[in-house]
Amino acid sequence: MGDVLAVATTGVVRGRDDVPPLFRPPAPPGHFVGRDAELDGIRPGVTVLTGAAGVGKTALALQWLRQRGSGAQLYVDLAAHRIGRVLRAFGLDVAPADESAVFRSLVARRQFTLLLDNASSAGQVLPLLPSSGTVLVTSRQRLDVGRVAEVGPLADDGRLGPLLDLSYVELPERQARLYRLCAWEPGAFGVPVAAAIAGEPACDVEDALDDLVEKSLLTEVGDDAFGFHDLVRAHARTKR
Known part of the structure; x- marks a missing residue:
């Protein structure tokens, strides 16, 4: 009560x-x-x-x-x-x-x-x-x-890269593909933008983005908007 x-x-x-x-x-x-x-x-x-x-x-x-x-x-x-x-x-x-x-x-x-x-x-x-x-x-x-x-830019002291690698290899293919592709978007983005980048239905992309947030590889930066930490974005851009 x-x-x-x-x-x-x-x-x-x-x-x-x-x-x-x-x-x-x-x-x-x-x-x-x-x-x-x-x-x-x-x-x-x-x-x-x-x-x-x-x-x-x-x-x-x-x-x-x-x-x-x-x-x-x-x-x-x-x-x-x-x-x-x-x-x-x-x-x-x-x-x-x-x-x-x-x-x-x-x-x-x-x-x-x-x-x-x-x-x-x-x-x-x-x-x-x-x-x-x-x-x-x-x-x-x-x-x-x-x-x-x-709070200044985070410098990678050698510990972050291996942790991100471990998280990345455990991703299902749709999530891994979104992680790679959306990292080239320079700022925050919404579901429609991510769906256009991936060429997939918005409903499927939205679920995958939410999963990336749950795995701390993506951040919610507002209502229906997502973004990468700079070092995470840099990591994602190395993946093919």
């Missing part, structure tokens, strides 16, 4: 106890390597991981949550979900003007470790920060919020 959240602006509202599945952190990439220093640099409080698209900010945050995070964890992709949707998933239906206050109370009272992914501005993040606890933020922008940690 839900507990009670007291919020000054809205009175008393009720919400579910557990984190809804849609807002639980996904698993980090299975081939995560080479970010030990960055992992060590994340501390309690607010940390903003900033860097170029595809550099691995989200993967780093998810790996930290898996290895070093504590308690219940809440993941919100700010590019995909509005805060009102998060609250409704918890069973909280409040006026739009009160959403940020209710969200802060929810996070603070449950002592969630919070990941705010794909933030576009400090103004988007600041109203959502609880008064205490650990918050990770990823953004392409350098936000003036908390501690800022620059």
